[in-house]
Amino acid sequence: MKRNEPVLSKRGAKLLENSQPLVEAHFKSESDPWCKYSNPNGYINLGTAENHLVYDLLEPVLNKNPELEALHTHYGPLYGLDSLRHAMSGYLTKMTGAPVKKDQIVTASGSSAIIDMLMYCLCDSGDGVIIPAPYYAGFDHDLKGRSNVEPIPVVLKPENGYKITQEAMQETLVQARMRQIKVKALLIASPNNPLGKVYDEDTLKLLLNFATEQKLELISDELYAQSVFGDATYQSFWKLAHESGKNIHLVYGFAKDFGLSGFKTGFLVTNSERVLHAMRELSYFAPVSNATQKILENLISDKKFMQEFFKENRKRLKHAFEVLSSALNKEDIPHYKASAGFFAWLDLREYLASEDEDAEMDLYFKLLNEGKVNLSPGQLFHGSEPGYFRLCFARPDEMLKESVKRIASVLKDVPKVDKKIQPKVVKLG
Ligand SMILES: Cc1ncc(COP(=O)(O)O)c(C=O)c1O
Structure with a gap:
């Protein structure tokens, strides 16, 4: 006999309409993660706002007995x-x-x-x-x-x-x-x-x-x-x-x-x-x-640990952004100058087939499926114009360099529309 599905409340049923595309992309890319040596064709997940640069600093303190x-x-x-x-x-x-x-x-x-x-x-x-x-x-x-x-x-x-x-x-x-x-x-x-x-x-x-x-x-x-x-x-x-x-x-x-x-x-x-x-x-x-x-x-x-931890964390974040920014500059990929967090805001408007959110999603899936790089499309953040992507850069240098190589190689095959985008690194207001 077929089992009857539970009848949800109106509130419960509404939850079924929710989707979390960032979470879905996170688990897809994390199920087959890139490793230079053991999985060179795996996904690079730059869509999740996580700091992957500090575990070595935290480990000794986290593993101390919390009494x-x-x-x-x-x-x-x-x-x-x-x-x-x-x-x-x-x-x-x-x-x-x-x-x-x-x-x-x-x-x-x-x-x-x-x-x-x-x-x-x-x-x-x-x-x-x-x-x-x-x-x-x-x-x-x-x-x-x-x-x-x-x-x-x-x-x-x-x-x-x-x-x-x-x-x-x-x-x-x-x-x-x-x-x-x-x-x-x-x-x-x-x-x-x-x-x-x-x-x-x-x-x-x-x-x-x-x-x-x-x-x-x-x-x-x-x-x-x-x-x-x-x-x-x-x-x-x-x-x-x-x-x-x-x-x-x-x-x-x-x-x-x-x-x-x-x-x-x-x-x-x-x-x-x-x-x-x-x-x-x-x-x-x-x-x-x-x-x-x-x-x-x-x-x-x-307190002493905390002070040194934050100092080192900031140093590593700055370094990661600089590595990313210089790799993006070499490939002529415009982006905003970040000064906090883990985020670079990429301007890929030139690569959209049309100025709409569908074209932005097409480019997103191209980068994810062909380049195996997970970025986040700007529409998820309600940006005012399609074509922007968020990249989380609190990752090791090699991963950042590999991801920019992949992004550039996907973009190379996408016809460019001249939007007169200058300069390469944009200042935030
Ligand atoms: C601005 C901001 N607020 C809240 C959160 C969620 O934090 P938590 O994992 O503690 O729920 C995030 C995670 O990306 C975030 O960037």
Whole structure:
């Protein structure tokens, strides 16, 4: 007898419509990974935002005994062990430059979980959140996946390095309100994924003032705060909001700055008691195991190690970007000058058969299937124009050089349309 499929709730059925192309491409390329010696024809995965340059530094500290006690084998506060939140308050106070109290922190299983929980607490189904674009593709899933919140991209121009302006913010809000969307929050990744950009103080102030004037909650995802390797200086929204007495919800985690994406640990830091309370209630459903928390606490408590780790990490990221950038330059592949994170934003508009998203996907699959290089097409990040691709470069030199060779060899067979693209390395605004 044929088994009857369960009848899903409306919410459950809606989840079946979701797809995560970045995740699918990740697993496809990771199932047959390139190795210069043992698998020279394997895939090179430059689509996943992971740092593959620091495990040798972390290994000795991660494998130190985290001194687990009987109490760690039982339930602890599900919003995070006191001892980890205490250590994080010191760490985040230093990182942001303004006091973070232990009791302003909620721990959960990843920054995605934190954003999902925040959406659940702040928004009703159908409400909107505006996000300067191009923006990290996972935000779509975090917003829509459970809470049915609508991400509203702020369209920014590649010509001026995607500079955020008051006009663009205002225009987006007006348009959303004309569509009867109740806009509840402004969300930004600062430093930015996918642009590898660090925002200057004027831009931060513009966004903070805009959020306050328009009564939007400001959510700042600062996962790449310690991964700034260029000549820019990172500033935290937490500090600016603290100085001006404004609302702020800061998202942080171990996935990027520490290269520990597999540990799935994220934090919310908020100066709102109400948000804190609601988030603590939800943390029941997405806690982090005590053993993981103790390992992480151990790691950040070693101040000397931390300082040297970040210094070396920045050096390695800078080096990797330079290796990539010079290989791209040799092949005349234009790209933006990154100063944070793991991202190069490639401008492959000249290679699109037509100026649309289908042509961008065609090129994406050509690079994936023929070149066996997994990049991420710009449309996933809601870029304003097709033809841009994100490349994650926190990888060893040889892998970067091999990937550029492959990309160039695929592009060689694609008819070029003259878009008068100059210069080769573009400055971000
Ligand atoms: C800006 C940003 N926020 C959040 C995440 C997800 O972090 P986690 O793995 O901790 O859920 C990512 C991962 O790429 C990211 O780039």
